[in-house]
Structure formats: C-alpha cells, structure tokens
Amino acid sequence: MKFFIDTADVKEIRELAATGLLDGVTTNPTLIAKSGRDFIEVITEIAGIVSGPVSAEVTATDAEGMIREGEKLARIADNIAIKVPLTWDGLKACKYFSSKNIMVNVTLCFSAAQAILAAKAGASFVSPFIGRLDDIGQSGMQLISDICTIYNQYEYFNTEVLVASVRSPAHVVESAMLGAHVATIPPSVLKQLVSHPLTDKGLSTFLDDWKKTGQKI
Numbered sequence: 173m174k175f176f177i178d179t180a181d182v183k184e185i186r187e188l189a190a191t192g193l194l195d196g197v198t199t200n201p202t203l204i205a206k207s208g209r210d211f212i213e214v215i216t217e218i219a220g221i222v223s224g225p226v227s228a229e230v231t232a233t234d235a236e237g238m239i240r241e242g243e244k245l246a247r248i249a250d251n252i253a254i255k256v257p258l259t260w261d262g263l264k265a266c267k268y269f270s271s272k273n274i275m276v277n278v279t280l281c282f283s284a285a286q287a288i289l290a291a292k293a294g295a296s297f298v299s300p301f302i303g304r305l306d307d308i309g310q311s312g313m314q315l316i317s318d319i320c321t322i323y324n325q326y327e328y329f330n331t332e333v334l335v336a337s338v339r340s341p342a343h344v345v346e347s348a349m350l351g352a353h354v355a356t357i358p359p360s361v362l363k364q365l366v367s368h369p370l371t372d373k374g375l376s377t378f379l380d381d382w383k384k385t386g387q388k389i
C-alpha cells in the first residue's frame with residue numbers, strides 16, 4: 173500500500189519524507205489556505221521534496237477552466253497530479269488530461285457509481301472520502317470495499333483507489349485489508365501508526381536489562 177500525506181505543510185512533509193516511507197502528497201484548497209502560502213509556490217516546493225505524485229487541485233468549476241488551470245499546474249513538475257472534482261465537468265477535464273498522459277486525481281468521491289465514472293474517464297486515482305461519510309452515519313469502509321470489488325472485475329480499469337479523509341490508524345489498516353492501493357493520511361494519523369504501548373514498555377525493559385549487563389555494541 174502506498175502512503176501519501178494529506179497536507180500542504182512543507183515542514184511536516186520534509187520531516188516525514190525523511191523516513192523514506194512517503195510515496196506522494198495530496199493537497200486541497202482548504203489545506204493550501206491553512207498553509208497561508210502562495211499556491212503555485214508551495215506546490216512547486218512540495219514537488220521538489222517528494223518524487224511521487226503531488227495532487228494540486230483546480231478551482232474552476234467548468235471543464236474549460238479546469239483544463240486551463242490544470243495545464244498551468246502540470247507545467248510545475250512531472251510529478252503533479254491534477255485534482256478535479258467528481259462532476260461531469262471534472263470528468264471531462266479528467267479525460268482530457270489522461271489522454272495526454274497527465275496524472276489525474278478525481279476527488280470528492282462518495283459513491284461507487286461515481287468511482288466507476290472516474291475509472292472510465294481514465295483517472296490515475298479516485299479519492300473516496302471515508303471520514304466524511306462516517307460523519308453522516310454512512311460507512312466509508314463499505315464504499316472502499318465496493319470500489320475495490322468493482323475495479324477488480326475489469327482489467328482495463330487502471331485507476332488506483334486513493335483512500336481519503338482518513339481519520340484514524342484503523343482506517344488505514346482496514347483499507348489495506350481491502351486492497352486499496354493508496355491511503356492519503358494526515359501527518360498526525362501517520363505518526364499514530366507507529367505507536368503501541370507494548371512497544372514502548374518492551375523497549376524500556378530491554379534497555380534497562382541491557383544496562384545491567386554493562387556491555388556495549
């Protein structure tokens with residue numbers, strides 16, 4: 173499973189990229205606003221930190237505008253994935269970019285029907301937002317299961333399931349069990365993945381006992 177980080181905070185991206193475990197980055201207009209930085213400047217910087225896909229989202233709502241914005245974003249670096257919303261216009265723009273071999277991440281996916289359309293439009297990634305579905309009492313994980321099942325029926329669907337709106341380590345684990353290709357994870361959740369109280373306790377005991385031997389490696 174690939175790990176993307178869901179943030180526009182360059183400091184956090186650098187820190188987590190240093191682990192060697194990061195396969196890409198996703199951003200959205202909310203995360204850009206939170207960074208307080210210029211969109212093009214911050215995307216350019218991120219694309220230089222990681223070699224994997226960096227999702228940069230268009231803000232036009234018509235296909236023509238999305239294509240114009242997306243072309244500008246695609247010129248930033250080869251690892252930019254143009255992020256478009258799951259609307260008819262977004263799908264048109266997706267088809268345009270995928271025919272030019274430019275990566276597209278179709279975002280704001282909330283149903284299996286929408287995910288089928290994204291695959292048919294040649295998306296590199298489809299982003300089902302599981303946390304936001306859970307928030308309204310629906311099952312985000314069921315959606316991941318449905319999309320994985322559907323995509324597995326068709327060899328010619330090359331779209332990767334990019335699990336988004338991840339809120340907990342359990343979201344990551346359950347998505348991996350279902351075979352989702354990618355999870356985009358907020359930095360705080362990514363850091364939680366490594367934690368287990370028995371690891372901390374076990375390590376502390378080992379270090380205490382090692383001290384008693386008086387040895388050095």
Ligand code: E4P
Binds near residue numbers: 303
């Ligand atoms: C994905 O690309 C989105 O940026 C993100 O996962 C949205 O998550 P949220 O529901 O926590 O805002």
